[in-house]
Amino acid sequence: MTALVRISGLSRVFDVSKPLLNRLIERLPKAMLTAVSDVSLEIEERTVYALVGESGSGKSTIGKMVVGLLPPSEGAVEIDGIDLASETDAKKIDAARSEIQMIFQDPFASLNPRWRVRDIINEPVTARGGKANGLAERLLDQVGLNAADAVKYPHEFSGGQRQRICIARALASQPRMIVCDEPTSALDVSVQAQVLNLMSDLQEEFGLTYLFISHDLTVVQHMADRIGVLYLGRLVEEADADALFETPRHPYTQMLFAAAPKMDGFGREVEPPKGEIPDPISPPSGCAFHPRCPIAIDRCSRERPEMRRVHGTRVACHLAE
């Protein structure tokens, strides 16, 4: 298998300083927030790579850098060998961009309310001067909606149906890859499984690659081939999904598993991971997880663990054995 996406040493810093005048009056320094720090990973073609972690761990920021919506502060994202940030050939950039689409958590916010669904779905093609020729109707059928609904507006659909429309629009430019940012977390529990099943079917049918972003391990369990676990912007564990589910090696991954929602016939009981997520502007020294870690030793607060291989898993923990 070949890597479709190669991410190396990827970092993204945001300037979250107060306005200059306030800083001068209050004698405050600049505040820099490191959302993503030195992340390296590869995504094989036709596989599902899941990025998991609590809110604020940097999942969406990585997703946006992969599709080219945000430039990296450091490091690179290569799509099929092309680095979007340093490539100068506009044609190559355009081709690489159209190969990757993104769908977001809130299907309503990402659909123009004044456009008919047909125009929304056809837009990626018509905006490039292409002819749609019944494309929207075909895609609506493919995502389990009625082709005749192409003349309707987004508000005439339910949340699950709107996410299907977003998926149809993402498919319009025949991408090789879709970055899916929490695509089902805004949907009713009963609808989530239907949309996930549809996404699985489409992945197989079109040979798609997914970067699937989720805080919910149960969602990821059924879809992912490989999983990366993020904590405060850093990758702390990465393994094939089966291996990770069988033997989670990082204490943070183990905590996420312990807190994973338990499915029952009536809904879900969600118990959040213990302890507070530290302030990303001034993260803890050493291993950023050490203040919440049940097995931390002195060394963990002094020395940041490098990513290393332990029985086929990549893990950043001094105590992974």
Ligand SMILES: Nc1ncnc2c1ncn2[C@@H]1O[C@H](COP(=O)(O)OP(=O)(O)OP(=O)(O)O)[C@@H](O)[C@H]1O
């Ligand atoms: N444009 C921005 N300006 C300033 N800070 C940002 C910006 N975008 C993200 N951040 C910060 O970067 C960190 C990572 O955010 P990100 O949205 O990538 O996390 P996430 O894991 O996707 O979480 P969530 O599930 O809540 O979206 C957070 O602390 C967030 O507040």
